[in-house]
Amino acid sequence: MECVxxxxxxxxxxxxxxxxxxxxxESRQVKTxxxxxxxxxxxxxxxxxxxxxxxxxxxxxxxxxxxPVMDGVVLGAQNLGWKxxxxxKEFEKxxxxxxxxxxxxxxxxxxxxxxxxxxxxxxxxxxxxxxxGIGGGLIINNELVEGxxxxxxxxxxxxxxxxxxRLCTCGxxxxxxxxxxxxxxxxxxxxLRVGRETILNEVEVTSKNVFDYAQLGDExxxxxxxxxxxxxxxxxxxxxxxxxxxxxxxxxGVSKAxxxxxxxxxxxxxxxxxxxxxxxxxxxxKMGNAAGMYGCAYEVRKKICxxxxxxxx
Amino acid sequence: MECVxxxxxxxxxxxxxxxxxxxxxESRQVKTxxxxxxxxxxxxxxxxxxxxxxxxxxxxxxxxxxxPVMDGVVLGAQNLGWKxxxxxKEFEKxxxxxxxxxxxxxxxxxxxxxxxxxxxxxxxxxxxxxxxGIGGGLIINNELVEGxxxxxxxxxxxxxxxxxxRLCTCGxxxxxxxxxxxxxxxxxxxxLRVGRETILNEVEVTSKNVFDYAQLGDExxxxxxxxxxxxxxxxxxxxxxxxxxxxxxxxxGVSKAxxxxxxxxxxxxxxxxxxxxxxxxxxxxKMGNAAGMYGCAYEVRKKICxxxxxxxx
Numbered sequence: 001m002e003c004v005x006x007x008x009x010x011x012x013x014x015x016x017x018x019x020x021x022x023x024x025x026e027s028r029q030v031k032t033x034x035x036x037x038x039x040x041x042x043x044x045x046x047x048x049x050x051x052x053x054x055x056x057x058x059x060x061x062x063x064x065x066x067x068p069v070m071d072g073v074v075l076g077a078q079n080l081g082w083k084x085x086x087x088x089k090e091f092e093k094x095x096x097x098x099x100x101x102x103x104x105x106x107x108x109x110x111x112x113x114x115x116x117x118x119x120x121x122x123x124x125x126x127x128x129x130x131x132x133g134i135g136g137g138l139i140i141n142n143e144l145v146e147g148x149x150x151x152x153x154x155x156x157x158x159x160x161x162x163x164x165x166r167l168c169t170c171g172x173x174x175x176x177x178x179x180x181x182x183x184x185x186x187x188x189x190x191x192l193r194v195g196r197e198t199i200l201n202e203v204e205v206t207s208k209n210v211f212d213y214a215q216l217g218d219e220x221x222x223x224x225x226x227x228x229x230x231x232x233x234x235x236x237x238x239x240x241x242x243x244x245x246x247x248x249x250x251x252x253g254v255s256k257a258x259x260x261x262x263x264x265x266x267x268x269x270x271x272x273x274x275x276x277x278x279x280x281x282x283x284x285x286k287m288g289n290a291a292g293m294y295g296c297a298y299e300v301r302k303k304i305c306x307x308x309x310x311x312x313x
Numbered sequence: 314m315e316c317v318x319x320x321x322x323x324x325x326x327x328x329x330x331x332x333x334x335x336x337x338x339e340s341r342q343v344k345t346x347x348x349x350x351x352x353x354x355x356x357x358x359x360x361x362x363x364x365x366x367x368x369x370x371x372x373x374x375x376x377x378x379x380x381p382v383m384d385g386v387v388l389g390a391q392n393l394g395w396k397x398x399x400x401x402k403e404f405e406k407x408x409x410x411x412x413x414x415x416x417x418x419x420x421x422x423x424x425x426x427x428x429x430x431x432x433x434x435x436x437x438x439x440x441x442x443x444x445x446g447i448g449g450g451l452i453i454n455n456e457l458v459e460g461x462x463x464x465x466x467x468x469x470x471x472x473x474x475x476x477x478x479r480l481c482t483c484g485x486x487x488x489x490x491x492x493x494x495x496x497x498x499x500x501x502x503x504x505l506r507v508g509r510e511t512i513l514n515e516v517e518v519t520s521k522n523v524f525d526y527a528q529l530g531d532e533x534x535x536x537x538x539x540x541x542x543x544x545x546x547x548x549x550x551x552x553x554x555x556x557x558x559x560x561x562x563x564x565x566g567v568s569k570a571x572x573x574x575x576x577x578x579x580x581x582x583x584x585x586x587x588x589x590x591x592x593x594x595x596x597x598x599k600m601g602n603a604a605g606m607y608g609c610a611y612e613v614r615k616k617i618c619x620x621x622x623x624x625x626x
């Protein structure tokens with residue numbers, strides 16, 4: 001049987017899914033070997049893929065990587081130890097003749113959500129993952145927009161402050177990532193809890209605890225959430241004023257705060273966005289950690305279709 | 314001979330161009346009659362078009378209006394006194410059987426710049442007009458992106474401050490329009506000149522004077538320019554991090570400051586944008602006030618082509 005693989009290479013784990021058509025037949029997770037500047041990663045993936053292949057014929061492999069991608073070349077993926085790397089060529093060494101599609105991991109997740117998850121039915125939307133960091137992807141006219149240098153959706157680095165208050169991992173100050181990611185929420189919480197009566201002085205300060213105790217009425221936790229919502233809604237307004245998508249889909253670990261978070265972000269967004277984009281819809285991602293695998297599989301199937309329809313002419 | 318019209322309806326003047334193919338054969342400017350909630354505008358335009366028609370056959374009319382547009386319906390154009398209005402229907406009353414295309418004026422200018430001006434050769438770019446206000450348009454894959462509610466490119470309302478310092482005409486605070494438009498530059502200049510030794514206390518405080526005297530070394534004028542550049546570069550970084558276009562094209566009256574402005578914006582942008590979008594190209598608009606007419610004519614010709622190719626099937 002013909003199959004494709006959808007592979008999501010992350011800084012901690014690599015998720016590998018084997019697909020028959022739209023259906024994931026099997027999946028596996030392997031540790032990311034960050035040693036030797038990530039030199040073993042692709043060999044590890046190739047071994048797992050061969051083991052999972054069974055009697056199937058591999059038509060294509062879609063790969064998501066945590067960095068900007070241009071024509072199959074990752075411009076750099078710090079979390080893997082990779083500098084510029086032609087990922088298509090590397091995979092072709094192990095899988096000659098197989099169609100390879102490489103895309104940014106957040107873009108892959110956006111496609112997964114569009115095809116099967118929280119973005120289904122929208123012809124245009126912004127996908128934003130709120131995790132340890134913040135990433136995103138942009139779908140317009142039912143197509144992923146990858147950008148002139150593979151960097152569409154680097155929305156974690158929108159500036160939301162003008163006082164050089166929080167240094168971001170990217171080297172800039174006051175990126176939204178430093179306020180609305182799990183990391184950012186912890187920074188705010190650690191500042192606001194000092195000398196205050198709050199559960200945050202008794203439990204571990206995590207994004208999850210902040211949201212859990214905010215819902216139970218802890219005043220400081222609520223303040224932390226409001227602070228995060230203010231910055232997030234401002235960034236989403238900037239994005240929406242620029243591209244006017246049908247919807248905003250929020251994913252990532254922080255979005256597990258669910259409707260409690262969504263309601264607050266949506267309310268403040270409607271106050272901060274330009275009048276004619278205030279009706280932008282909001283939705284939560286549904287595919288969780290599998291979004292990337294599904295998106296990679298979807299995109300490589302599309303590439304195969306296009307190549308075959310061109311070959312038929 | 315077959316002709317199309319490209320018409321740019323502004324709050325002060327209406328610019329009407331008659332085109333044979335790509336060439337503007339004739340143009341005319343009429344005052345915008347804002348009386349009676351703009352009820353006479355379309356009749357005035359129709360009269361001028363008939364006068365300019367001569368022996369030509371009108372195949373199409375492209376119309377740019379200062380407001381969000383969805384499927385030919387303007388959702389509201391404050392500067393004209395218009396509430397929601399189906400502009401296609403209104404024009405069809407005067408020109409039955411003629412193809413009508415209605416688009417936002419900044420979007421029309423973006424298309425004009427893309428097809429004939431500063432955006433020529435770029436498959437994707439953000440166009441930003443810095444005038445009394447700030448507008449914009451987005452081209453991706455050589456196509457204008459109009460958005461889910463006709464509001465793509467409302468980039469004048471990106472938030473660049475968090476202290477509710479400057480109230481914008483849109484009702485929000487601290488929109489980039491209040492800092493980087495001609496209006497915003499005057500606000501900053503009037504604040505910074507107080508009690509200082511500067512030419513701004515002797516000449517009229519205008520955006521043009523600020524730039525002219527900044528180039529001659531007036532310290533306060535340079536400070537005003539730097540303040541404007543900081544906010545503008547931040548907004549452009551947010552936009553570019555989101556859509557990763559090939560280029561940014563700056564137009565509008567303020568952009569007449571030319572290379573002096575462009576060099577400063579570009580330099581600060583390269584410091585503030587995410588690393589992988591820092592090579593975004595910068596260009597100045599070239600079409601001036603004619604961009605909208607050219608863009609409207611281009612878009613209606615495209616609509617005619619599509620309708621005819623569908624009819625041929």
